[in-house]
Amino acid sequence: xxxxxxxxxxxxxxxxxxxxxxxxxxxxxxxxxxxxxxxxxxxxxxxxxxxxxxxxxxxxxxxxxxxxxxxxxxxxxxxxxxxxxxxxxxxxxxxxxxxxxxxxxxxxxxxxxxxxxxxxxxxxxxxxxxxxxxxxxxxxxxxxxxxxxxxxxxxxxxxxxxxxx
Numbered sequence: 001x002x003x004x005x006x007x008x009x010x011x012x013x014x015x016x017x018x019x020x021x022x023x024x025x026x027x028x029x030x031x032x033x034x035x036x037x038x039x040x041x042x043x044x045x046x047x048x049x050x051x052x053x054x055x056x057x058x059x060x061x062x063x064x065x066x067x068x069x070x071x072x073x074x075x076x077x078x079x080x081x082x083x084x085x086x087x088x089x090x091x092x093x094x095x096x097x098x099x100x101x102x103x104x105x106x107x108x109x110x111x112x113x114x115x116x117x118x119x120x121x122x123x124x125x126x127x128x129x130x131x132x133x134x135x136x137x138x139x140x141x142x143x144x145x146x147x148x149x150x151x152x153x154x155x156x157x158x159x160x161x162x163x164x165x
Contacts, residue, residue, distance in 0.1 A: 009066075011074075014098070016096065039064040041163070042161060045060075102117070118143060129152065
């Protein structure tokens with residue numbers, strides 16, 4: 001049987017508990033061990049979106065990678081990384097050590113009980129779009145055929161600087 005070809009994928013990363021930058025660095029390290037990391041965005045700080053009152057600000061980034069195993073497998077791998085880093089889901093949109101979301105998987109468009117591609121709200125979220133425009137402005141949204149570089153979301157983001165030095 002012929003091995004699957006590697007396809008590009010985008011994962012967003014966020015953290016708003018503890019040493020946020022270190023949490024993101026640990027996530028990138030674990031992602032790098034499992035698949036081929038192509039690009040890592042800068043760090044962006046954002047106020048929490050749809051979060052309980054008093055939630056601390058997030059540090060966010062986006063990674064572009066190549067993956068061989070299919071979107072569902074990549075989703076499972078991201079959830080494994082979250083567990084390894086201590087993510088506990090106590091409250092919807094509550095503060096978290098790490099949050100990894102599969103945003104884009106090649107040109108896949110699909111919806112199932114466990115996975116919707118592209119991520120259904122990424123076009124609204126400037127905390128995903130700003131770092132994504134930085135590392136892959138040429139990516140074509142598979143639903144509306146716009147380049148990511150031309151999509152603007154909601155919310156304020158502040159570029160902090162590089163995640164990796």
